Amino acid sequence: MSYINVQVDATPGVMVRIGVNLKEGDPIGMNPNSQEIVRSPVSGVVEFITFDSDTHTLIITIKED
Numbered sequence: 001m002s003y004i005n006v007q008v009d010a011t012p013g014v015m016v017r018i019g020v021n022l023k024e025g026d027p028i029g030m031n032p033n034s035q036e037i038v039r040s041p042v043s044g045v046v047e048f049i050t051f052d053s054d055t056h057t058l059i060i061t062i063k064e065d
Helices: none
Strands: 003-009 027-030 037-039 044-052 057-064
Touching: 003 037, 003 044, 027 057
Parallel strands: 003 027
Antiparallel strands: 003 057, 027 037, 044 057
16 A cells, blocks of 8 residues: 655645545645646545645645555
8 A cells, every 4th residue: 555645735725634535536625836626646545634834735645545
């Protein structure tokens, strides 16, 4: 099993919560550079959501199915 980290803009927040089951393509947040929707690159479970103060982004860690 592997873990995937996805970076999203912290200002609008995330569209998921810890423990949520995701399918590939589900929306998870906003791109910090373009304000487009970021979609999950894999199916799995949201394990962690961590704030990165250096980039003012949230790192969503997904445990891949």
